[in-house]
Amino acid sequence: MGTVVENVAIDCADAYGLARFWGAVVGRDVEGEAGDREVRVGMAEGPALYFNQVPEGKAGKNRLHLCLRPDTSRDEEVERLLALGASFLADRRNPDGTGWAVLADPEGNEFCVLRSQSERAAAN
Template identity: 70%
Template sequence: MVSVVQNVAIDCTNAYELARFWSEVTGHPLHPDDRPGDDETLVMLPEGPVLHFNQVPEGKTVKNRIHLCLRPDSTREAEVDRLLALGATFVADHRKPDGTGWAVLADPEGNEFCVLRSAAERAAT
């Protein structure tokens, strides 16, 4: 017997607004039934588990123990710029002079995530 990952749950203070941010990040829609003020919302990814946003009363207080890693279809640098324009904040720089590494950003509620090099950037080195 095995278990299948159904969703990745993200606790937050405003489920609908944070789901809208991640919908823009991924380019995939919210569940069609989701509305502002909903306690739970979903971003419908085409492959793998959905992103499930669950409204909780407490705010984030420590670093995430689990986080998302994003591999852009553009360059890493262009994606970092795009995500910052959407409302992400820059947390840490783990990019190296040889082009490897990643950037750590946080969503509008402070949940950290990584931006990796694109497949094309990886193939070029």
């Protein structure tokens, strides 16, 4: 027996606005409209991203975060995400190419950008 993860819920101040950012990140459509308090971004595989508008702001570090593995290089993806409105928080990349970059979405939720599969394969 088991259960299925239906979605990853993200509390936020602007459900539609944050869903638009994440929809652009993952290249998927936003299911909702401006002003909606609950908005969804359906994924091609795995659980959906579900944005729930809440009255309180983010406080402290995320206890759960998303890790992204891009199709392009990690560094190219970091630049793309910064152009979409992400903020750079920490550089955990190592000289040997391992590691990750820590970014934050427009509401301050941390997430990581990992190396692509091709970068990982080239290192082996």
